[in-house]
Amino acid sequence: MTRLSVNVNKIATIRNARGGNNPNLEQVAKDAERFGAEGITIHPRPDERHITRQDTYDLKKVVTTEYNIEGNPEPRFMELVLDVVPEQATLVPDADDAVTSNAGWDTVKHKEFLTKVTSDLKAKGIRVSIFVDPDPIMVEGAHACGADRVELYTEPYAAQFHDNKEKAIAPYVASAKKAVELGLGLNAGHDLDLDNLAYFHQNIEGLDEVSIGHALVCDALYYGLENTIQLYLKQLK
Template sequence: MTKLSVNINKIATLRNARGGNVPDLLKVAADIQKFGGQGITIHPRPDERHIRYQDARDLKSVVYTEYNIEGNPQHNFIDLVLECKPDQVTLVPDAIGAITSSAGWDTITYQDYLTEMIQEFQRNGIRTSIFVDPVLEMIEGAKKTGTDRIELYTEAFAHQYSLGNEKGIDPYVAAAKLANELELGINAGHDLSLDNIQFFKQNIPGLLEVSIGHALISEALYLGLENVVNMYLRKLK
């Protein structure tokens, strides 16, 4: 079964909109795990506009499944990850001020940099994953960095699927097959939803984990958080 890691950034966004502690981020993380979620993902950004660095520290005592911290490996982020020692760090090439992630790493241009970062995290017992587009050259470059896993950036698939174009998954299938040959673990995330997750899961060989936030939290407004988590779990079986 592919694991479901729930990104709780949007819960933090809602909390920060009014100040105070409603909704309670730590309680939501605990509830998601109680409902069957197999991991919690956060993506702190330098301006702390949703997840705060202190949230990352506080969640360490709450997350008993898999704790995944995403972000651009700049100085403050590196220090935070090494302090929190999550189960997994996912390296994402965010520009400062970006609304959301918009591209994977150029694993050829940044190979030396990524290799250095990955080695540092691995020395501290943290599994590494790097965010990549479904481009074969980028998968090959990822392998050379020594990363444990890749996370396929799925925005293009989700867009094509919403237009009725199931062929939009083809580059992802090819990327997954190559990753399997190279013995890279495969994660995926971005714009995956209840509408497209089952099709994606059924077609991607060796898919270990999906990280879903915006769609899942939005769907939960209509369907309830516990119900939505379990709907995803059923589709990922």
């Protein structure tokens, strides 16, 4: 069964807009789990514009499902993740000033770097997922780096979904097939929502986990957090 990991970055963004601790990030994470989420994802960035370094430690104390920390494995990020030791680290090639993730790794070009980073994380017992574009060659490259999983970058799928969903899903089907052949676990994330998630789930072999934040928080403004999480879980059945 595909697991739903809720990305709580946007909750931290709302909190930071006014200072203080409203909404309470730790409580939202605990409630998300209580409402059915099977993981909590964060993506701390160097400027701490949403998730702060302290948040990363605080959430470690309260998350009881799976804790997934995403980010660019530069020295500060690696120091943080190796100290916190989440269940999973997802390596994303974000620039420091990136608004949001916008591309996967070139796992062939950066093989030496990713292999070293992956080895360091796995030595601490952390499962490693590498964020890649939907390209079987990049999936093969992640496998060569020693990754446990790949996370398919799904923004291109979401952008094309309403125009031609069969065309939109095709490269993801091929990439998923390659991951399964290689024995890699398979995650997906970015712009998945209540409109496009079910079709993606139905067509992707071996999908272990989806990480969803922005769309889920937006939907929660209308449906409430508990109902929204249940609606997303329904798409994964």
